[in-house]
Amino acid sequence: xxxxxxxxxxxxxxxxxxxxxxxxxxxxxxxxxxxxxxxxxxxxxxxxxxxxxxxxxxxxxxxxxxxxxxxxxxxxxxxxxxxxxxxxxxxxxxxxxxxxxxxxxxxxxxxxxxxxxxxxxxxxxxxxxxxxxxxxxxxxxxxxxxxxxxxxxxxxxxxxxxxxxxxxxxxxxxxxxxxxxxxxxxxxxxxxxxxxxxxxxxxxxxxxxxxxxxxxxxxxxxxxxxxxxxxxxxxxxxxx
Amino acid sequence: xxxxxxxxxxxxxxxxxxxxxxxxxxxxxxxxxxxxxxxxxxxxxxxxxxxxxxxxxxxxxxxxxxxxxxxxxxxxxxxxxxxxxxxxxxxxxxxxxxxxxxxxxxxxxxxxxxxxxxxxxxxxxxxxxxxxxxxxxxxxxxxxxxxxxxxxxxxxxxxxxxxxxxxxxxxxxxxxxxxxxxxxxxxxxxxxxxxxxxx
Numbered sequence: 001x002x003x004x005x006x007x008x009x010x011x012x013x014x015x016x017x018x019x020x021x022x023x024x025x026x027x028x029x030x031x032x033x034x035x036x037x038x039x040x041x042x043x044x045x046x047x048x049x050x051x052x053x054x055x056x057x058x059x060x061x062x063x064x065x066x067x068x069x070x071x072x073x074x075x076x077x078x079x080x081x082x083x084x085x086x087x088x089x090x091x092x093x094x095x096x097x098x099x100x101x102x103x104x105x106x107x108x109x110x111x112x113x114x115x116x117x118x119x120x121x122x123x124x125x126x127x128x129x130x131x132x133x134x135x136x137x138x139x140x141x142x143x144x145x146x147x148x149x150x151x152x153x154x155x156x157x158x159x160x161x162x163x164x165x166x167x168x169x170x171x172x173x174x175x176x177x178x179x180x181x182x183x184x185x186x187x188x189x190x191x192x193x194x195x196x197x198x199x200x201x202x203x204x205x206x207x208x209x210x211x212x213x214x215x216x217x218x219x220x221x222x223x224x225x226x227x228x229x230x231x232x233x234x235x236x237x238x239x240x
Numbered sequence: 241x242x243x244x245x246x247x248x249x250x251x252x253x254x255x256x257x258x259x260x261x262x263x264x265x266x267x268x269x270x271x272x273x274x275x276x277x278x279x280x281x282x283x284x285x286x287x288x289x290x291x292x293x294x295x296x297x298x299x300x301x302x303x304x305x306x307x308x309x310x311x312x313x314x315x316x317x318x319x320x321x322x323x324x325x326x327x328x329x330x331x332x333x334x335x336x337x338x339x340x341x342x343x344x345x346x347x348x349x350x351x352x353x354x355x356x357x358x359x360x361x362x363x364x365x366x367x368x369x370x371x372x373x374x375x376x377x378x379x380x381x382x383x384x385x386x387x388x389x390x391x392x393x394x395x396x397x398x399x400x401x402x403x404x405x406x407x408x409x410x411x412x413x414x415x416x417x418x419x420x421x422x423x424x425x426x427x428x429x430x431x432x433x434x435x436x437x438x439x
Contacts, residue, residue, distance in 0.1 A: 051339055051357040053384045068410060070357045070382035090359075090382055092412045100412035150415050176342065180305045182355075227340045227355055229301065 045235035048075035048181075050228030056091050056103070060218040062198065064101060067093025067220075071105070075228055083111040083134070089224075098200050098207055099148050107140020109167065109187075129176050136187060137168040146196055148207050159209035163193035167222070179230040190219040265347045266393035266433065271300040273433035275401065279312060280321070281425030288323035290314055290333075294427045298341065299436075306341040308354055310385075312425075328419060330362035330411065331376060335421075337385045337407075348393040352403075356385045360409045360421055367415065383409030383421065393433070402428035 049072075056067035069091030077083045089105040111134040115121075121132065142165050148157040169187025176182065195218050197210045276295035283290070296310035314333040323329060339356030360383040367374045389403030404426050411419040 053357045053382070068382050068408075070359060070384070090380075092382060092410065094410070094412060094418050097417045100418065102412075147413075177302055177305055179302065180340065225355075227357075229305070229307065229340065 042080070042236050043077050044079050045233050046075075046077040046230050047232045047234055048077075048228040048230045049073075050075065050183075050226045052087065052089070052224050052226035054089050054091055054222055054224045056093060057221040057223065059093065059220040061095065061101065063096045063200070065094045065096070067091045067101070067103070069103070073226060073228070076234070081113050081116045083113070085109045085111060085136070085138070087140075095146065095198055096200070097149060098205075099146055099198055101144060101146045104143040105140045105165070105189075107138055107165070107167075109136045109138030111136045111171070123178075127178050129174065131172050131174055132181075133170070133172040135168075136171055136185060138166070140165050140167065140189070142191060144196065146198060146209060157207070157209070159196045159211055161194045161196055161211065163191050163195070165189050165191045165219075169222075171224075173228075181228050183224075183226045183228060185222075185224045185226070187222050187224075188219055189222055263348060266396060266399070266435075267300065267303075267343065267348060267350055267391075268435060269300050269302050270435055270437035271433050272436050273298050273300075273399065273431050275429055275431035277427050277429035279405075279425045279427035281312070281423050283329070283421060283423045285420040285422050286323070286329055288329050289321040291321060292333075292425065294425075300343075304343050306343065306352075307339075308341050308356065309336075309338040310356070311336045327365060328414075328416070330364055330419070330421075332363040332378075333360065333421075334362075335360040335383055335385075335407065335409075337383070339385070341387075345390075348399075350391045350393070352387075352389050352391060354385070354387040356387070358383050358385060358407075360411070362411050362421070364411055364414050364419065377413055379411055379413035381409045381411050381421070383407055391431070397432060397434060399431045399433055400429070401431050402426075 052071045052073055054069035054071060056069065059067065069089045071087055071089035073085050073087035075083060075085050086108045091103040091105070093101050095101055113132060113134050115133065120130065142163050143160070145158055145160040167187045167189040169185055171183055171185030173181040173183045195212050197212065199208045199210060274297045276293065279292045279294035281290055281292045292312040292314055294310065294312050296308060298306050298308040300306045312335045320329065335358055337356035337358030339354060341352050341354040343350045343352050345351045360381045361378065362381065363376050363378050365374050366377050385405055385407035387403055387405040389401060391399050391401040393399040404424065406424045408422045411421060
């Protein structure tokens with residue numbers, strides 16, 4: 001009975017979580033049809049490719065220090081006001097000097113440009129570099145592995161987990177040419193699902209990992225700097 | 241060197257630059273350039289200096305924007321030029337970066353800045369203070385490189401370049417505290433380029 005109740009709780013929490021994702025997805029589609037004025041040029045269908053560097057701050061894990069990461073992304077724009085990032089990140093961090101943690105993030109974010117209608121953003125004959133701020137929200141899958149710095153004699157000591165996460169934040173592009181931009185994003189990512197705790201005895205130096213099943217909110221701040229170049233336009237070439 | 245020789249040298253330098261401005265602009269979109277050189281690099285947090293072999297390939301996407309990939313390789317089991325703590329330094333080290341560059345300046349003399357995310361692949365001793373043969377472990381660490389420099393395109397196929405770079409990262413798979421690979425280095429030499437599309 002206890003097992004059944006646990007499974008039921010897990011399913012309910014998962015459904016609640018999926019509801020949030022569906023809401024974001026529906027909003028995305030809604031925004032896609034906004035602001036598509038009858039004109040020759042529309043950014044819809046623009047595909048960008050880029051690389052990114054990420055810093056992970058204020059980690060919830062006890063004694064975890066600032067992490068650094070590298071990754072890549074492609075960006076697909078749906079309308080004047082809506083863009084999407086599809087990213088992969090590889091982030092490593094220390095847990096003081098007794099363990100280290102590796103995170104792999106693969107996910108997507110929706111970027112919404114709230115002040116897109118200003119004349120400042122219109123295409124002029126002569127391009128001028130400009131900032132384009134945005135709000136972003138999204139979802140990702142996460143694989144984490146924590147390894148002890150010093151392995152016991154019977155082999156490496158580690159613990160791992162798969163989980164899911166949602167993230168939201170603010171950012172801005174610095175558009176240096178019609179095709180090239182640098183983007184700076186600050187976002188908070190909340191991991192949902194199983195989590196790993198480390199217990200370290202500073203007196204004896206004994207380290208143990210505890211894996212906790214069930215939903216848990218644990219997050220971190222991610223600051224990402226990405227460089228992106230528009231490589232193709234997949235649809236919406238011209239409008240007459 | 242006397243004052244007359246200095247004036248003559250300056251005159252020759254200025255006339256070279258003026259002469260170069262009459263040539264066509266070699267740096268254009270679709271220019272592909274590459275080179276390899278020795279890059280003395282200082283891992284300043286480890287108080288260690290090494291000679292890395294640096295190679296890059298770069299493609300000009302626009303007049304000011306380029307995409308670039310490069311690698312730095314420490315010769316396997318090579319001697320460190322100067323170090324205070326060889327037992328805590330990678331036995332082997334390679335870094336690979338890919339990113340974009342921004343080019344300023346007119347015609348054939350360009351000033352470049354580059355930002356390149358990447359990875360560092362390194363091999364660290366796992367029991368650094370043991371004298372007996374110790375185990376080594378490879379690891380891949382996130383890293384990034386920032387680079388600034390200048391290039392002078394003096395012919396249709398050749399250019400000179402000089403660059404200074406800074407990169408950072410941490411090797412986590414160590415038995416002690418993680419090892420910083422923060423470093424700065426210089427590289428300079430003769431590069432080769434070709435226009436891949438005709439205007």
